[in-house]
Amino acid sequence: MNQSLLSLNDRDFSGLDLVMTAVIVTDEKGIVQYVNSAAQSLFDAPSRYFLGQTIEKLFENGNSLKLLVKEATSHSFSHKRTDLRLHRLGYELLSLQCTVSTAQLPGAPVVLEFQEIDQQLRVSREERLSHQYHTHKELLRNLAHEIKNPLGGIRGAAQLLEPELPNVELKEFTGVIIKEARRLELLVDRLLAPYRAAHIVGDVNIHEVLEHVRSILIVQYPQDLQILRDYDISVPEFRGDKAHLIQAVLNIAQNAAEALHGQTHPTPCITFKTRVLRQATVQKQRYRLVLLVHIMDNGPGVLPEIAEQIFFPLVSGKQGGTGLGLTLAQTFIEQHFGTIAFESKAGFTNFQLIIPLP
Ligand SMILES: Nc1ncnc2c1ncn2[C@@H]1O[C@H](COP(=O)(O)OP(=O)(O)OP(=O)(O)O)[C@@H](O)[C@H]1O
Numbered sequence: 083m084n085q086s087l088l089s090l091n092d093r094d095f096s097g098l099d100l101v102m103t104a105v106i107v108t109d110e111k112g113i114v115q116y117v118n119s120a121a122q123s124l125f126d127a128p129s130r131y132f133l134g135q136t137i138e139k140l141f142e143n144g145n146s147l148k149l150l151v152k153e154a155t156s157h158s159f160s161h162k163r164t165d166l167r168l169h170r171l172g173y174e175l176l177s178l179q180c181t182v183s184t185a186q187l188p189g190a191p192v193v194l195e196f197q198e199i200d201q202q203l204r205v206s207r208e209e210r211l212s213h214q215y216h217t218h219k220e221l222l223r224n225l226a227h228e229i230k231n232p233l234g235g236i237r238g239a240a241q242l243l244e245p246e247l248p249n250v251e252l253k254e255f256t257g258v259i260i261k262e263a264r265r266l267e268l269l270v271d272r273l274l275a276p277y278r279a280a281h282i283v284g285d286v287n288i289h290e291v292l293e294h295v296r297s298i299l300i301v302q303y304p305q306d307l308q309i310l311r312d313y314d315i316s317v318p319e320f321r322g323d324k325a326h327l328i329q330a331v332l333n334i335a336q337n338a339a340e341a342l343h344g345q346t347h348p349t350p351c352i353t354f355k356t357r358v359l360r361q362a363t364v365q366k367q368r369y370r371l372v373l374l375v376h377i378m379d380n381g382p383g384v385l386p387e388i389a390e391q392i393f394f395p396l397v398s399g400k401q402g403g404t405g406l407g408l409t410l411a412q413t414f415i416e417q418h419f420g421t422i423a424f425e426s427k428a429g430f431t432n433f434q435l436i437i438p439l440p
């Protein structure tokens with residue numbers, strides 16, 4: 083090995099600890115010589131995890147890194163930028179832009195810089211949608227307030243009028259007014275519900291929440307629905323509002339059950355899965371530990387034409403749906419500083435609650 087490499091140590095590169103980009107330096111064989119603070123934070127491991135290791139062993143799919151180092155040291159390039167997806171066991175798949183540089187000298191170190199790409203795209207998309215969603219919600223909330231009082235007045239007036247009417251045919255009309263006004267009142271009440279409900283915080287065990295929802299669904303769909311569980315029992319308890327979490331999970335699971343109902347699929351199935359994720363960004367904040375609750379079904383999937391807006395109030399893809407279930411669920415999860423994401427295609431839909439843990 084070149085003498086200059088033997089002297090590589092933290093001190094030589096200590097300036098790189100101040101930069102925001104994650105940097106790993108290897109020798110020409112791909113053995114890690116230095117890892118800066120940003121890289122330790124990005125990959126959530128201390129420097130001793132990296133130092134002395136061959137770079138491909140750091141990740142489940144680290145072969146692409148090995149190839150990059152090999153290309154660099156065989157002088158195929160002095161500087162190359164490429165997109166990679168790296169996976170460490172128990173961690174979120176990271177989509178990264180990797181820049182590899184080396185000097186065209188024998189034994190020169192190889193410098194790998196990593197930047198998250200998905201993260202930036204995802205965060206800005208989330209931000210845009212969240213802004214639209216909150217504007218929508220605020221508008222509807224104000225509208226609901228404005229509608230509520232006159233609606234009560236209309237219903238009350240029709241009720242007073244009814245006994246005064248001389249014949250039964252006319253009473254049919256007041257009957258329609260009373261019934262429709264009542265229906266609208268219920269809708270308005272649901273729109274305003276999350277702002278009225280008290281937020282009661284205690285220690286929550288997420289598996290109790292899921293089991294509660296499971297028992298409700300079993301009663302509702304006694305025959306044709308299978309509900310599987312895949313729980314990570316190491317999930318710690320966290321401070322939260324149990325009733326709101328039950329409501330959020332129930333709304334999502336109910337959608338899944340409704341999507342499955344009447345399907346010709348041989349085994350309609352919902353799966354509840356829990357996992358703990360390390361180092362994830364939720365609502366622009368980076369957290370050390372995050373709870374992931376997957377609510378998955380094998381139904382027909384979310385209609386593509388409403389997929390972007392399903393969290394918006396009054397957006398529904400079903401007959402008789404009010405389109406409030408997911409809006410409420412999102413509001414309740416946001417009260418826990420979390421968010422809801424989903425992916426869907428025919429035969430597989432996965433709603434994920436993402437909630438920061440202590
Ligand atoms: N698991 C799922 N599979 C397929 N479509 C889904 C699923 N979950 C949600 N959707 C779609 O998203 C729409 C919005 O759901 P949301 O719960 O907000 O309203 P809703 O179910 O229509 O009415 P409600 O207020 O009664 O819940 C649904 O109408 C449905 O089209």
Ligand SMILES: [Mg+2]
Pocket residue numbers: 333336337406407408
């Ligand atoms: Mg619903």
